[in-house]
Amino acid sequence: MAGYAHAAAPARLSAANRSLADRVGDPILRAITWLASALAIVVLVALAYKVFDLAGESFSKYGFSFVVRQEWNPSEGTRAYGFGAADLLYGTAITSFFALLIAAPLSIAIALFLTELAPRRTRRPVATLVELLAAIPSVVLGLWGLIVLAPIMRSTIEPGFNSVFGFVPLFTGTPFGVGVFTAILILTIMTVPIVSAVIREVFDTVPPELREGALALGATRWEMVRMVILPYSRSGIVGAVILGLGRALGEAIAVTMVIGHTLTGIHASLFSTGDTLASRIASEYEGATTSLQISSLAYLAAILLVLAVIVNVAARLIVRRSAVRLPFGVGAPT
């Protein structure tokens, strides 16, 4: 405990001489820190338990086939009353995949600019501005997407893509403004700050000797980036992208405002409306009335939890494997 001078230590060390304050201090510290760590684990376990428990009714009705069923009908009187996660899984996969496809190169470019190419004085302000994107509350971004971005998508961007890339099935279909494409753009805006911040950290760990060595050997700036920085940071970049994937998978509010909340089956068009797991939970939970519907929404939450665990584990495995391959060994900053 603070305040005891080292010179006084020998006299105090014997058990008999230690005051009550000394005797209880250490154990109390240990107990408090242990409790704090245990609390985190308890919260995780309790949350997972409760979600799986609530999903019990839907699981006993559908079993694992819930994951491949392609319908979601909460209206009890109809023939088609029933629930299934296939369309939602597809929507989640599509939105996250394309969001990261756009966000990854964008973030690498931003990180490169900030570490290599920007004038020293502009680095801090530009970095702060990029990180400020992450500070925007997701509901505000969703509102912006609904009111500003969706009309622009409908009138300009989606028809533009259709006319230029119309031969690609991705860019066919009627533009509504709201839809999967808009959700992808919103998710990109949300993941770029995180991914670029982590990649920037990774780029900063590249040893200057390697950089300077490449330049001394006559490499141009781009060659130096290609030969030294990118290979060195490969596992770190993968880790950052997976971090962004975690964010994109779980984003509910912003997505639910711009994705149009429909089940349009598994097809290629990005212009159509759709739905994701998290967005369906966010939009329907408040108004869900039958217990089967609530249970199915909890089943969706359980699927999301499992996905998050898988993504995390996969991230660690990828990072570990690519770290071993690197000659210098030192890999990801995680």
Added chain:
Amino acid sequence: MKPLQRRRVVGYADPVAVRRALTLTLFYAMFTVPFAVVRKVRLARVVARGAARILGPAVHALDEENALTKKKPVLLAALAILAVPIAACGSSSSSTGSSKTLVGAGSTLVAPLLSQWQPEYEKKTGIAVAYSAIGSGGGISSITARDVDFGASDAPLTEDESKEAEKGGSKVVQIPWALAATVIAYNVPGLGDELKLTGPVVAEIFLGKIKTWNDPKIAALNPGVTLPATSIVPVYRTDGSGDTYALTNYLSHVSPEFKSTVGTSTQVHWPVGVGGKGNSGIGAALKANPGSIGYIAIAYVVANKFDYALIQNAAGKYPVPGIPSISAAAATLKEVPSNNEISIVDPPASAPGAYPISTFTYALVPLKAPKAATLKPFLKWAVSPEAQAFGPKLEFAPLPSLVVNAAEKTIATVEP
């Protein structure tokens, strides 16, 4: 919400305040006693030193040394500390505050009317009514969980919902307290207001069978109107909504295919279209998508000046949605069933001026309500002509006397 009020009754120790005072003392003791024990300092000195630090400026001659040596300042300090919890007994606490508020949640359709009632009722009786418009489905689930004092729903409780709600301890009854309508609104550039449609045509539009505005079925109803070739984008509510209930109820009445495919509920699966959350979500979707058609509560349509469609009723007429046509639909009601579940969609041909998609909206209240003493007067006032007078400005029709009688009879059965 009203701030805590001071009660000036002498000799009365409000139980919650006493509990609070004791908790405060306990917390204080929890910190000082171990401190005193560990430091082997007399408890009185600990209290006095703490008191000296807190009350130093207020009490004369109470500096560090004096607190430890002189007797009087120590006693003064100790008394001062102990006086705090006792003084707390004198002030009123949240228990009186809690019986002066009512908390409700549910339907967005009735939300504009409730926001008119809130300040009026508070001025009249001092009771604050807090309401969150989370949709009828949310209202039903809130009152089932007994999270609120009253729920509000445009859809009457289904059998399953009633059974779930009963699990909270007593049956939940529904009290019709407002009468409004759901209107079909659209946004089609090049098309004027007041397009004529029939129920079966609207059903086919929302089923995706009719895909463009210049479809022959729509053209047949609107001779002389040039219909653009824009494709129709149906817009619907994604949350649990009484407007969804009203429209699906009507469409299930007029279209058997709609009834078997989509059904009647606050939350259904719409085969085609785009979803929006809340009436404002539909409004935004309508504004953003030329060629879209959706359903909104009448108050929002009027406030935002959307184009709306005229729906043909059973008598073959196209009444303009408004107070007269809604009241005409309500007037077809001959008797109110015992559970107050009233459906006036698709009224019979005997009422030529009736608007077909009119709906009552209900307050959901448990039969055994802990705040019955505050709740019952509020509900009685809500169905009275004084409160209903706020309706017409917002396109709510006044309740027919048949319904008011049934409502008052149900309110009387609620007990604490």
